[in-house]
Amino acid sequence: MKGIILAGGSGTRLYPLTMVTSKQLLPIYDKPMIYYPLSVLMNAGIRDILIISTPQDTPRFEELLKDGSQFGIQLSYAVQPSPDGLAQAFIIGADFIGDDSVAMVLGDNIFAGHGLKKRLKAAVENAESGNGATVFGYYVDNPERFGIVEFDSEGKAVSIEEKPEHPKSNYCVTGLYFYDNHVVEYAKNLKPSARGELEITDLNRIYLEKSALNVELLGQGFTWLDTGTHESLVDATNFVKTMETHQHRKIACLEEIAYLNNWISKEDVLKVYEVLKKNQYGQYLKDVLDGKYLDALR
Numbered sequence: 198m199k200g201i202i203l204a205g206g207s208g209t210r211l212y213p214l215t216m217v218t219s220k221q222l223l224p225i226y227d228k229p230m231i232y233y234p235l236s237v238l239m240n241a242g243i244r245d246i247l248i249i250s251t252p253q254d255t256p257r258f259e260e261l262l263k264d265g266s267q268f269g270i271q272l273s274y275a276v277q278p279s280p281d282g283l284a285q286a287f288i289i290g291a292d293f294i295g296d297d298s299v300a301m302v303l304g305d306n307i308f309a310g311h312g313l314k315k316r317l318k319a320a321v322e323n324a325e326s327g328n329g330a331t332v333f334g335y336y337v338d339n340p341e342r343f344g345i346v347e348f349d350s351e352g353k354a355v356s357i358e359e360k361p362e363h364p365k366s367n368y369c370v371t372g373l374y375f376y377d378n379h380v381v382e383y384a385k386n387l388k389p390s391a392r393g394e395l396e397i398t399d400l401n402r403i404y405l406e407k408s409a410l411n412v413e414l415l416g417q418g419f420t421w422l423d424t425g426t427h428e429s430l431v432d433a434t435n436f437v438k439t440m441e442t443h444q445h446r447k448i449a450c451l452e453e454i455a456y457l458n459n460w461i462s463k464e465d466v467l468k469v470y471e472v473l474k475k476n477q478y479g480q481y482l483k484d485v486l487d488g489k490y491l492d493a494l495r
Contacts, residue, residue: 204304269460329409
């Protein structure tokens with residue numbers, strides 16, 4: 198399976214913070230925002246990843262993440278000239294995807310929760326076996342801001358509506374999507390919406406109408422954060438700091454994920470430690486290498 202991170206957009210809701218830098222390069226506690234969605238794909242076992250961003254920001258991501266080899270992965274880069282919809286990512290990335298299945302995560306989404314990795318692996322398996330698509334639903338208080346899923350009495354998804362005036366549920370589709378290879382063809386045949394964009398909701402609706410959309414609800418024990426406003430940036434930083442402080446484990450430590458997956462060696466991690474040893478992130482890497490967190494090895 199291939200992976201895509203869509204890290205474009207103009208970030209106008211975060212001005213003046215994003216007037217000279219990408220939203221996805223802003224810090225969430227001790228890591229750039231893009232580390233969090235990247236960790237989701239890595240935890241799903243995906244190692245071949247395309248980052249799509251704006252013409253001006255793409256070189257900044259390349260400077261930060263390079264070719265990905267320091268994380269045991271392979272990173273490629275592509276430009277989205279203008280923000281013409283989330284589904285456009287599958288057209289831009291068509292050659293990259295090739296004949297493979299693909300997962301896409303939005304660059305400003307943060308996911309955390311015990312058991313998340315198991316759900317990610319199941320979504321990968323579903324797409325790779327050609328069984329359609331998997332998206333993740335999450336309860337929100339302001340459903341009119343999202344793509345909302347309606348369920349029947351048996352809990353089966355029956356409709357998806359983008360930013361509805363009269364929402365039929367409080368469960369939105371988060372910015373994490375797993376698709377079989379048909380997604381490229383479906384995306385190419387999409388018509389722009391009234392706001393001129395190729396909507397991811399229209400793409401998901403195609404799978405739904407073919408009875409090939411699996412909606413996994415992230416319930417109690419899971420956290421999803423969409424960091425698109427100043428308030429949500431602060432909430433995300435506070436959440437990550439609190440979780441890491443109390444659980445003594447980092448969220449989205451890419452070197453740790455790669456090391457525990459045997460994608461990089463102990464020596465590779467030590468090189469990063471030497472650069473970062475003056476802060477708590479570097480010390481954490483040393484603790485991982487010293488086997489301080491036994492549950493990570495189980």
